[in-house]
Amino acid sequence: MILTNLKMDRVGYGPNKGLMEGRARFEGETGAVEIKLDNDKCNTILTICAMQIVDTAKQVARGMTSQEIVGRAAIASET
Numbered sequence: 001m002i003l004t005n006l007k008m009d010r011v012g013y014g015p016n017k018g019l020m021e022g023r024a025r026f027e028g029e030t031g032a033v034e035i036k037l038d039n040d041k042c043n044t045i046l047t048i049c050a051m052q053i054v055d056t057a058k059q060v061a062r063g064m065t066s067q068e069i070v071g072r073a074a075i076a077s078e079t
Contacts, residue, residue: 001028008042020046
């Protein structure tokens with residue numbers, strides 16, 4: 001089975017206001033299943049995503065820094 005849809009929202013009203021809830025849908029050759037995600041499960045998924053976002057941001061920053069150093073070296077060599 002593969003994940004075909006993931007949806008998470010922060011509840012805006014009612015007894016669960018401020019909490020996360022969502023659904024994940026998996027499909028395979030034999031059918032599909034959709035599971036309900038409570039606040040804890042949504043936060044677990046968001047934590048995993050946040051760690052990847054931080055790692056990606058670090059890679060981008062290193063790339064930009066490297067490009068900046070190369071660019072400054074090129075400008076310095078031209079003058």
